[in-house]
Amino acid sequence: MQRWNGWGDARTDYPLPENAHRWLRETLGPLEPPQDAPLDEVLAGLPESTLPDHALIATDREARLRHARGQSLPDWVALRSGRIGRVPDGVAYPEGEDDLEALYRFARQRGAVLIPYGGGTSVVGGITPEPESPPVITVDLQRMSKFLNYDETSRLATFGAGIRGPNLEAALRAHNATLGHFPQSFERSTLGGWVATRSSGQQSLYYGRIEDHFAGGRMISPCGPLVMPPFPASAAGPDLRQMVLGSEGRMGIISEVTVRVSPLPEYEAFHAVFFPTWQQGVQAVREMVQARLPLSMLRLSNAAETEANLTLAGHEKLVNAAHTGLRVLGQQRGEKCMLLFGATGPANQVRTARRDALRIARKHGGFHTGRYMGTKWAEGRFRTPYLRNTLWEHGVAIDTLETIVPWARVEMAADAIQTAIRQAAEAVNEPVFVFAHLSHLYTSGASIYITYLFHVRPDSMLANWHRMKGAASRAIVEHGGSITHQHAVGTDHAPYLEAEKGPLGMALIGEMIDTCDPDRLLNPGKLIKEVPHVG
Numbered sequence: 001m002q003r004w005n006g007w008g009d010a011r012t013d014y015p016l017p018e019n020a021h022r023w024l025r026e027t028l029g030p031l032e033p034p035q036d037a038p039l040d041e042v043l044a045g046l047p048e049s050t051l052p053d054h055a056l057i058a059t060d061r062e063a064r065l066r067h068a069r070g071q072s073l074p075d076w077v078a079l080r081s082g083r084i085g086r087v088p089d090g091v092a093y094p095e096g097e098d099d100l101e102a103l104y105r106f107a108r109q110r111g112a113v114l115i116p117y118g119g120g121t122s123v124v125g126g127i128t129p130e131p132e133s134p135p136v137i138t139v140d141l142q143r144m145s146k147f148l149n150y151d152e153t154s155r156l157a158t159f160g161a162g163i164r165g166p167n168l169e170a171a172l173r174a175h176n177a178t179l180g181h182f183p184q185s186f187e188r189s190t191l192g193g194w195v196a197t198r199s200s201g202q203q204s205l206y207y208g209r210i211e212d213h214f215a216g217g218r219m220i221s222p223c224g225p226l227v228m229p230p231f232p233a234s235a236a237g238p239d240l241r242q243m244v245l246g247s248e249g250r251m252g253i254i255s256e257v258t259v260r261v262s263p264l265p266e267y268e269a270f271h272a273v274f275f276p277t278w279q280q281g282v283q284a285v286r287e288m289v290q291a292r293l294p295l296s297m298l299r300l301s302n303a304a305e306t307e308a309n310l311t312l313a314g315h316e317k318l319v320n321a322a323h324t325g326l327r328v329l330g331q332q333r334g335e336k337c338m339l340l341f342g343a344t345g346p347a348n349q350v351r352t353a354r355r356d357a358l359r360i361a362r363k364h365g366g367f368h369t370g371r372y373m374g375t376k377w378a379e380g381r382f383r384t385p386y387l388r389n390t391l392w393e394h395g396v397a398i399d400t401l402e403t404i405v406p407w408a409r410v411e412m413a414a415d416a417i418q419t420a421i422r423q424a425a426e427a428v429n430e431p432v433f434v435f436a437h438l439s440h441l442y443t444s445g446a447s448i449y450i451t452y453l454f455h456v457r458p459d460s461m462l463a464n465w466h467r468m469k470g471a472a473s474r475a476i477v478e479h480g481g482s483i484t485h486q487h488a489v490g491t492d493h494a495p496y497l498e499a500e501k502g503p504l505g506m507a508l509i510g511e512m513i514d515t516c517d518p519d520r521l522l523n524p525g526k527l528i529k530e531v532p533h534v535g
């Protein structure tokens, strides 16, 4: 059973190593474990649904509560405190496109709105009902998750959009194939959700982002179906697939997705290298990616993240080993920034990629510690989100945000965003621990991923989060970054979208939504606040 107010399967825990407790207290000060609202009390406090019976729609309180919120920090505060706010009036479980059309008809009759729901892992408020809203029906696509077709010759696989990561990979594995799309939310997120949010997996360097996988499919809009044939490429005007990517449930419900798949890799290995400074690490990874080394993953943590990750995972002894290693190499300054890199593919290509990556790392002062840390990372990568549950239970909240900028601005933007968060926290005397890594690297730039830890305080933490998140978002915009590289827009990033798209760009997005959904049946308030009526 999934946790109703946290991450993942209730049977999986992530206990903290003993030193991690001490480190958290030293870093943030004394911690106070919060009192979470119990499920039965929260259920008892929910209003009755206003919807009449419908064969496709469940209206029981538990189904509605479990679909009320995603995984953003405000979602966690709402669920853990029991102050949930608006919950859907019903949850629909369609089994096919006819059911989607029936739901559009019902929503029109009842003046209701529909929120497409994949795995509910949105970290930007993407599936949360608006506070003041007509009746809300959340459309959970879990029953539209079949493996529909496999064209082995063309390496194209078609699935129902509600399929989750592990089921999709298991289906492909039976054909010796993989999609290779591994967001950290892999365990719960869905193919349709990945397309609707322009998701990026941890090995995007090798396999590509969801845009690269998405070959075609079907989207059922309130005005009818949009069919996207899986052309390998086409010069026939604007690519409609690009309009569906990132549409965040506003233009239609994606019902089927055809993806480009790869053969299972012959070999894969992950390695760790420590750099004495962040600057040296940044130069090294830029050189690696610009040399187009066939790596599958690069993740460079700054010194604070290296310390936090190794301590929370119980590997802090490795920091000392790396320190000794760097001293042997004559690097005395020793901030210790960890780079994890992966190579995937034919064994000889993996060997060459490893050799070339290590040559570049050494040139920039890097010390290779072998495969131990990389292997641990790969084994535990989908378990890491469970740490959020444990930290919260100890009184520590964790939030993440991300952007992407060209290489020329990477260091400046990373500093500015972290400083903005620290200053916003300082202004309200809130201890915060901020750290960063670079991942999802491109020849022209890199994604900057920021994590910050602060106290769970039932009364003030949401206001504190708004300050920190707002300050970070403004710093991103000021430094010319995209408001999101992978988490999407939802409600949390919507105020910053115009800075990136400009007035004409916003009008074009509004027109696409208006054309597909003139009656505003779908996911109001997400992506863009106000959709102009065009017709």
Ligand SMILES: Cc1cc2nc3c(=O)[nH]c(=O)nc-3n(C[C@H](O)[C@H](O)[C@H](O)COP(=O)(O)OP(=O)(O)OC[C@H]3O[C@@H](n4cnc5c(N)ncnc54)[C@H](O)[C@@H]3O)c2cc1C
Residues within 6 Å of the ligand: 007, 070, 071, 115, 116, 117, 118, 119, 120, 121, 122, 123, 126, 127, 141, 161, 162, 182, 183, 184, 185, 188, 189, 190, 191, 192, 193, 194, 195, 196, 197, 198, 199, 200, 201, 202, 248, 249, 250, 252, 253, 254, 255, 385, 486, 487, 488, 523, 526
């Ligand atoms: C712990 C954690 C780690 C994460 N790691 C990553 C990561 O590594 N990379 C990354 O890219 N993201 C990551 N995310 C963010 C999130 O998982 C992604 O945005 C993911 O793509 C959402 O998929 P989902 O199926 O859960 O969609 P949901 O959260 O259910 O929905 C997200 C949005 O897509 C719309 N939508 C969903 N399905 C459909 C559909 N079939 N048709 C139309 N619209 C639809 C919804 O209406 C909503 O607007 C992470 C989130 C968490 C909580």
